[in-house]
Amino acid sequence: MKPILIIAEVMDGSIRPVTWELIAAARVIKELMKNNVGGKKDSLKIQVIVPAQNPLPLAKKILSRTGVDVLALQIPEDTAYTSEAYKNWLSPLVRVCDPSHILVAHTSQGRDFAPGLAVRLEAISLAGVNKICSDGDLLLYYRPVLNNTRNMVLGLESDLLVVLTLMPGIFFPRVSKVKSCGSITFKKICRWSGQPVRMVHQKILKQENNHQILKTAPIIVAAGRGIGERSNLEYVFRFAKCFLASAVAASRPLVDMGWIGYDHQVGITGASVAPRLYIACGISGSSQHLAGMKESDWVVSINKNFQAPICSNADLCIVADVLPFILAFLERE
Amino acid sequence: MKILVCIKQGLDDGKMSRFDEFALEEALALKDKLGKPGSLDVVVDVITAGPVHAVAVLKRAFGMGADRGIHIITRDIGYMPAFVTASNLAVVAGRQDYDLILTGIMSQDMMEGQTGPMLAEFLGMPCATAVVKSKMGTVPGIVRVEREMENGYKDCLDVHLPAVLTIQAGINIPRYPSLSKMLVAAKKSITTLVEEDLFSNPVSPKEFLVAIEYPDQTRAGQRLDGSLDDQVRQFQSFLQEKGLV
Ligand SMILES: Cc1cc2nc3c(=O)[nH]c(=O)nc-3n(C[C@H](O)[C@H](O)[C@H](O)COP(=O)(O)OP(=O)(O)OC[C@H]3O[C@@H](n4cnc5c(N)ncnc54)[C@H](O)[C@@H]3O)c2cc1C
Numbered sequence: 001m002k003p004i005l006i007i008a009e010v011m012d013g014s015i016r017p018v019t020w021e022l023i024a025a026a027r028v029i030k031e032l033m034k035n036n037v038g039g040k041k042d043s044l045k046i047q048v049i050v051p052a053q054n055p056l057p058l059a060k061k062i063l064s065r066t067g068v069d070v071l072a073l074q075i076p077e078d079t080a081y082t083s084e085a086y087k088n089w090l091s092p093l094v095r096v097c098d099p100s101h102i103l104v105a106h107t108s109q110g111r112d113f114a115p116g117l118a119v120r121l122e123a124i125s126l127a128g129v130n131k132i133c134s135d136g137d138l139l140l141y142y143r144p145v146l147n148n149t150r151n152m153v154l155g156l157e158s159d160l161l162v163v164l165t166l167m168p169g170i171f172f173p174r175v176s177k178v179k180s181c182g183s184i185t186f187k188k189i190c191r192w193s194g195q196p197v198r199m200v201h202q203k204i205l206k207q208e209n210n211h212q213i214l215k216t217a218p219i220i221v222a223a224g225r226g227i228g229e230r231s232n233l234e235y236v237f238r239f240a241k242c243f244l245a246s247a248v249a250a251s252r253p254l255v256d257m258g259w260i261g262y263d264h265q266v267g268i269t270g271a272s273v274a275p276r277l278y279i280a281c282g283i284s285g286s287s288q289h290l291a292g293m294k295e296s297d298w299v300v301s302i303n304k305n306f307q308a309p310i311c312s313n314a315d316l317c318i319v320a321d322v323l324p325f326i327l328a329f330l331e332r333e
Numbered sequence: 334m335k336i337l338v339c340i341k342q343g344l345d346d347g348k349m350s351r352f353d354e355f356a357l358e359e360a361l362a363l364k365d366k367l368g369k370p371g372s373l374d375v376v377v378d379v380i381t382a383g384p385v386h387a388v389a390v391l392k393r394a395f396g397m398g399a400d401r402g403i404h405i406i407t408r409d410i411g412y413m414p415a416f417v418t419a420s421n422l423a424v425v426a427g428r429q430d431y432d433l434i435l436t437g438i439m440s441q442d443m444m445e446g447q448t449g450p451m452l453a454e455f456l457g458m459p460c461a462t463a464v465v466k467s468k469m470g471t472v473p474g475i476v477r478v479e480r481e482m483e484n485g486y487k488d489c490l491d492v493h494l495p496a497v498l499t500i501q502a503g504i505n506i507p508r509y510p511s512l513s514k515m516l517v518a519a520k521k522s523i524t525t526l527v528e529e530d531l532f533s534n535p536v537s538p539k540e541f542l543v544a545i546e547y548p549d550q551t552r553a554g555q556r557l558d559g560s561l562d563d564q565v566r567q568f569q570s571f572l573q574e575k576g577l578v
Contacts, residue, residue, distance in 0.1 A: 011482075081488075082459075083459070084459050108463055115451045116460060119454040124416075142546070143445075144444055145545070147444075150548070152545055154541065198459040198496070199493070201488065201489075206487075262485075269481060269483060312554055313550075316557060316568070317555065317557060320561065325564060
C-alpha cells in the first residue's frame with residue numbers, strides 16, 4: 001500500500017501544533033481507505049517529513065507522541081523556508097516514497113509551497129480541505145467556496161497522487177496510547193543541488209501590536225464591512241460602551257482600509273480571542289475570521305443576511321440592518 | 334519592464350475579485366513610480382480566463398490604468414479549478430517575457446489561492462504568496478517582498494525576476510476607475526483567445542464535483558426576526574439569561 005505523507009510545519013526550529021492535526025487527518029484517511037470497498041486490510045503507513053536545521057529532536061518528539069515513521073530531514077545551515085527550497089528538497093523525496101496523499105497545513109507556509117509542489121509532481125491539489133469522508137467507494141473532500149457560504153464536495157478521477165492543504169482547527173488529535181512501531185530515518189540535504197537560488201530569505205519581522213486589550217476583554221463588539229462607512233464606527237464604539245469592560249474589534253477589511261488599527265483585528269492574521277460574549281456586527285464569518293473568535297462562550301451576530309456563514313457559527317442571529325439595530329438599542333438603554 | 338496582472342470575475346457578483354484589485358493597484362503603482370509618464374517603458378497587461386462576459390473586468394482594469402488586455406475565453410465545464418486556469422494562463426504568459434506576474438492571494442468564489450503558485454511552477458519562476466509589501470529598484474533584477482504569516486509575523490525575502498507574486502489585501506488602497514480612462518478604455522482593443530486554440534487538448538480537472546453543500550452548523554444559530562423593538566428586547570433578555578449584563 002502507498003503511504004500517506006505528511007510535511008510537518010516547522011517554524012523557528014520548532015514544530016507548529018498544526019502538525020498534530022495533520023497526523024490526526026492522516027489517521028482519518030487511513031481508516032476510511034481501510035473500510036472502503038476493495039480497501040486493503042494491510043496497514044497503511046503514515047510517514048512524516050520534518051525539515052529543519054536540527055531535525056532529530058523534532059523527529060523524536062513526533063515519534064514519541066504519535067508512533068508514526070519520521071524522516072528527519074536536515075536542511076543546510078543558514079537556510080530557511082522558501083517555497084523554492086521546499087519544492088526542490090521535497091519533490092525527489094516524495095517521488096521515492098510514492099505516497100497516495102501528501103498532507104500539508106493550510107497556513108501561510110503550506111499555501112505557499114503546496115500548489116507548486118503538486119504541479120511539479122503532476123499531482124492533484126486541493127486547498128483548504130475542511131472535511132474528509134467516504135461514500136463507501138471513494139474518498140470525498142470538502143473545501144469552502146463562495147466566501148465560505150458553501151462547501152464544495154470533490155471526488156478524484158483516479159489513483160493519482162493528491163496534495164491536500166488542511167484547514168487548521170478541524171482535525172483534532174485524539175489522545176490515545178501510542179503503540180510505537182515507527183522509526184526515524186535521517187537524511188541530509190546538500191547545499192548545492194545544481195539549481196539556481198532565486199529566493200533568498202532575509203529575516204522575520206514581528207508587527208508590533210497590542211492585542212492584549214482584546215484578549216482580556218470579557219465582551220467584544222466587532223465591526224465588519226456591513227457597517228458600511230467609516231463614520232459608523234462611532235456607533236459601534238457607543239454600542240460597546242453599553243457593556244462593562246468591553247472592547248471593540250474589527251474584521252480585516254476595516255484594518256486594510258485604514259478605518260481602525262491592527263490592534264483591533266480578530267482572525268487568523270490578527271488576534272485570537274475567547275471572550276464571554278462576541279457580538280459580530282456586519283461580519284460575514286469567513287473561516288479566517290472565525291478562526292480567531294470561535295472559542296468565545298457566546299456569539300451573537302447582527303447581519304441582514306441569514307445565509308451568511310456567521311449565522312451557522314452564532315448562538316443568536318439578529319437578522320437586521322446593523323445601524324438601525326444599534327441605534328434602537330442605544331435608545332432603549 | 335513588462336508586468337502581467339491576472340484578474341478574475343467573481344462567479345457570485347460579476348465583479349473583479351477583491352484581492353485582484355490590490356494586485357492591479359500594486360502593478361499600477363510600480364508603473365507610476367518607475368515609468369516615465371506617457372511612455373511604455375513599464376507596461377501593465379491584464380489577463381483573464383473566463384466566459385465571454387468576463388471581459389467586464391478587463392474594462393474595469395483599463396479604467397484603473399492597465400495598458401493592454403488579454404481574454405482567454407474558456408469552455409463552460411462548470412467546475413474550473415485553479416489548475417485549469419493556471420494551465421491556460423501559462424500558455425499565454427509564456428509567449429511573452431514578463432518580468433513580474435501578479436495575482437490576488439485567492440479568489441472570493443473558489444478560494445483556492447493556487448493560481449499564482451501553479452502558474453509560477455508552469456513557467457519555472459519563483460513565487461511568493463501573501464505579499465503585503467513589495468519594493469523594486471534597490472537591487473536590479475530583484476523584488477524585495479514581505480510575506481504575511483500568522484500572528485503578525487512577516488517573512489522578508491529577495492526574489493529574483495522574473496517572478497510571480499500573489500498579493501494580499503491591505504498592501505495598498507486600490508484606485509477607482511477614472512472617467513477619462515474609462516473613455517479611453519472603450520477604444521482599447523482586447524486580444525481574445527479561445528481555450529481550445531491554446532491546446533490541442535484543453536486541460537481538464539482530474540477531480541470532479543460531487544455536490545455543493547452548506548457548511549456544518551457549529552452553534553444553535555437561533556434566528557431573531559421581527560420589528561427592531563422586538564429584536565432589541567429579545568437581545569436584552571438573551572443577555573440577561575446568560576448573565577452577560
Ligand atoms: C490569508 C488570509 C488571511 C486573512 N485573515 C483575516 C483575519 O485575520 N481576520 C479577518 O476578519 N479576515 C481575514 N481575512 C479576510 C477574510 O477572507 C474576509 O475577507 C473578511 O473576514 C471579511 O470581512 P467582513 O466579514 O467584514 O466582510 P464581508 O465578508 O464583506 O461581510 C460583510 C457582511 O455584512 C453583512 N451586511 C452588509 N450590509 C449590512 C447591513 N447594512 N446590516 C447588516 N449586515 C450587513 C453582509 O451580509 C455580510 O455578511 C483573511 C484573508 C486571507 C486570504
